[in-house]
Amino acid sequence: MFLPGDYHTHSFRCNHADGHLMEYIRVAISLGLPEIGLSGHFPMCLLPPQFHRYAMDISELPNYLSTAKELQENFKSKIQTMVAFEVDFHKPIFSQYKQALKPYLSDLDYLIGSIHGLKWKDHIIPIDSSFTLPDELSRKNNGKDTLQLSYYSDLLELVRSNFYDILGHFDVIKKLGFTTDNEERIWESILRVLDALETSNMAVEINTSGLRKSEKELYPNKRIIKELIERKIPLVIGSDAHRPADVGYAFEPTVHFLKKNGLKSVSKIASHERVQVPLN
Ligand SMILES: [Zn+2]
Numbered sequence: 128m129f130l131p132g133d134y135h136t137h138s139f140r141c142n143h144a145d146g147h148l149m150e151y152i153r154v155a156i157s158l159g160l161p162e163i164g165l166s167g168h169f170p171m172c173l174l175p176p177q178f179h180r181y182a183m184d185i186s187e188l189p190n191y192l193s194t195a196k197e198l199q200e201n202f203k204s205k206i207q208t209m210v211a212f213e214v215d216f217h218k219p220i221f222s223q224y225k226q227a228l229k230p231y232l233s234d235l236d237y238l239i240g241s242i243h244g245l246k247w248k249d250h251i252i253p254i255d256s257s258f259t260l261p262d263e264l265s266r267k268n269n270g271k272d273t274l275q276l277s278y279y280s281d282l283l284e285l286v287r288s289n290f291y292d293i294l295g296h297f298d299v300i301k302k303l304g305f306t307t308d309n310e311e312r313i314w315e316s317i318l319r320v321l322d323a324l325e326t327s328n329m330a331v332e333i334n335t336s337g338l339r340k341s342e343k344e345l346y347p348n349k350r351i352i353k354e355l356i357e358r359k360i361p362l363v364i365g366s367d368a369h370r371p372a373d374v375g376y377a378f379e380p381t382v383h384f385l386k387k388n389g390l391k392s393v394s395k396i397a398s399h400e401r402v403q404v405p406l407n
């Protein structure tokens with residue numbers, strides 16, 4: 128079975144993942160993947176201090192990039208290595224992020240835009256790690272709906288910014304295990320994101336890491352994936368590996384599921400240019 132490239136991996140440089148870049152590349156080669164994307168977190172130095180430890184420091188960027196480029200060259204007869212970043216989208220500091228990334232953009236193959244924190248009152252709630260919600264929000268479903276609606280409204284802004292090549296872990300907010308009394312209202316906010324994706328130049332990642340976590344389902348969920356395929360929104364697959372052994376995690380059943388639902392091709396993205404590769 129043809130397995131596409133893995134567009135979402137981390138490494139020890141992100142401070143919360145294991146393994147060297149080279150080990151991730153070697154696993155991808157052993158699986159026969161055509162591409163591997165090294166997508167470490169772009170420094171989170173513009174976010175509040177609680178986030179800083181989840182990414183490399185800005186002073187490490189030149190070394191990270193030169194190492195990644197060297198590996199790209201060394202392994203090019205075996206695999207195409209993409210050099211990328213997963214970049215946080217946080218509206219109040221978006222223009223500063225854009226500015227900080229500017230010098231590196233032409234050296235990168237793509238950017239994954241992801242949301243890991245939501246602004247709530249005067250602080251940022253981390254949504255991609257274990258966190259106890261403030262009392263005021265956890266007491267009633269209404270507060271949880273507010274957070275979910277705020278997440279999808281930020282996601283809409285991310286897509287409309289037209290700055291990123293790939294949308295990361297579409298419905299990661301589900302990690303907080305929220306239920307809702309108003310499923311339709313949440314779905315409408317998701318549909319607005321899907322509408323914006325249709326007219327954008329972005330691809331969406333099918334992120335298999337949810338299968339390794341308590342949710343036991345892909346990001347995004349099947350209902351959203353079916354919409355993505357029906358609307359012909361370009362897709363890539365990513366494992367969000369935080370250790371080399373997770374490269375290509377569950378790619379076979381995921382590709383099988385995508386094909387069964389009508390997906391005919393996946394995207395390949397290099398130097399911010401996207402082409403479609405048929406899924407044979
Ligand atoms: Zn992420």
Ligand SMILES: [Zn+2]
Pocket residue numbers: 135137213367
């Ligand atoms: Zn990630």
